[in-house]
Amino acid sequence: MSGPRPTAGIDALLERVRAGYRRISPQEAYDAAEAGAALLVDIRYAALRERDGVIPGALVVERNELEWRLDPQGSHRLPEATDHDVRVVVVCDEGYASSLAAESLHRLGLHRATDLVGGFQAWRAAGLPVAVRSRSQ
Numbered sequence: 001m002s003g004p005r006p007t008a009g010i011d012a013l014l015e016r017v018r019a020g021y022r023r024i025s026p027q028e029a030y031d032a033a034e035a036g037a038a039l040l041v042d043i044r045y046a047a048l049r050e051r052d053g054v055i056p057g058a059l060v061v062e063r064n065e066l067e068w069r070l071d072p073q074g075s076h077r078l079p080e081a082t083d084h085d086v087r088v089v090v091v092c093d094e095g096y097a098s099s100l101a102a103e104s105l106h107r108l109g110l111h112r113a114t115d116l117v118g119g120f121q122a123w124r125a126a127g128l129p130v131a132v133r134s135r136s137q
Contacts, residue, residue, distance in 0.1 A: 014096065017103040023117045026126040029089045033057060038087040039080055041070070043101055044120060048093055053132040055123060058091065066090075066101055071108050087112040095119035 008016070024032070032038035040058035042049070043066055054060065059080060061069045068076045072083050080086070088110055092098035098115035105113035116123065124130050 014099055017099050020106065021102065021114050023095075023099070024089060024114055025117055026123040026128055029091075029116050029123070030128050032087065032089070038089050040089050040091060041066070042091045042120070043098060044091070044093050048120075050133060052093075052120060052124065053130040055091065055120070056129050056131045063092075063097060063101060067104060067108055070105060070110065072110075084109040085112060086110065088114070090115040091123070092116075092119045094121050 029038065029040060033040050040055055042055060042058045042060050043063040045062060049060065059078065061078070065076075068074055069078045070081045070086075070088060071077055072081050072086070074081070088102075088105060090098040090101045090105070090113065092101070092115070095116060095118045098119060102113045102115040118125070
C-alpha cells in the first residue's frame with residue numbers, strides 16, 4: 001500500500017511557475033502600458049477595487065473569467081484579446097495569484113503574459129496613478 005502523494009506546496013509551485021517567465025516591476029508595467037505595448041489586467045475582486053481603487057486604463061477581469069476573456073480563439077473573448085502575441089500584465093493585490101494566472105495564460109498560448117511584482121500594492125507604493133472610485137459609481 002502506498003502512502004499519500006508528496007506535495008510541493010504553494011511556495012514551491014510559485015517558484016516553479018515564476019521561473020517560466022520574467023515578471024515586471026510597477027514602473028516597467030506603467031511604461032509599457034503608456035507606450036501601448038502592454039495590456040494591464042486587474043484580477044482583484046470587487047471589494048479590493050472598491051477599497052483601494054483601480055489602475056487607470058487597466059482592464060478589470062475577475063480571476064474566474066480570465067482565461068475565457070483573454071483567449072484570442074475563445075467565443076467569450078474581450079476585443080483586446082486580439083492574438084497570442086498580446087503582452088498581458090496580470091495584476092492582483094500583492095503579486096501571488098497573478099503569477100498563477102499568468103502561467104495559466106501561458107498554457108493558452110499567450111506566451112508574453114507576465115505579472116506585476118508586488119501587485120497593486122506595489123503599484124500604489126511606487127506612487128503610480130490610482131483612480132479611487134466613489135461608493136456611488
